[in-house]
Ligand SMILES: [Ca+2]
């Protein structure tokens with residue numbers, strides 16, 4: 001998948017759009033590893049754990065945006 005798609009996924013989450021609801025399958029506002037891997041193909045568990053800065057096993061919008069800014073996300 002392309003970098004563009006990853007950025008779109010992050011942007012959709014940040015904006016709380018309909019696309020974000022599709023990414024966040026259970027609607028809790030956070031991305032599990034499984035949800036994140038659907039939104040961001042190529043995302044490894046290792047990168048997910050790096051992005052999960054508070055270590056709760058879920059990515060918030062802020063954590064996802066931060067990971068994207070740090071260049072952690074694949075694509
Ligand atoms: Ca979720």
Ligand SMILES: [Ca+2]
Pocket residue numbers: 052053054055056057058059060063
């Ligand atoms: Ca987290």
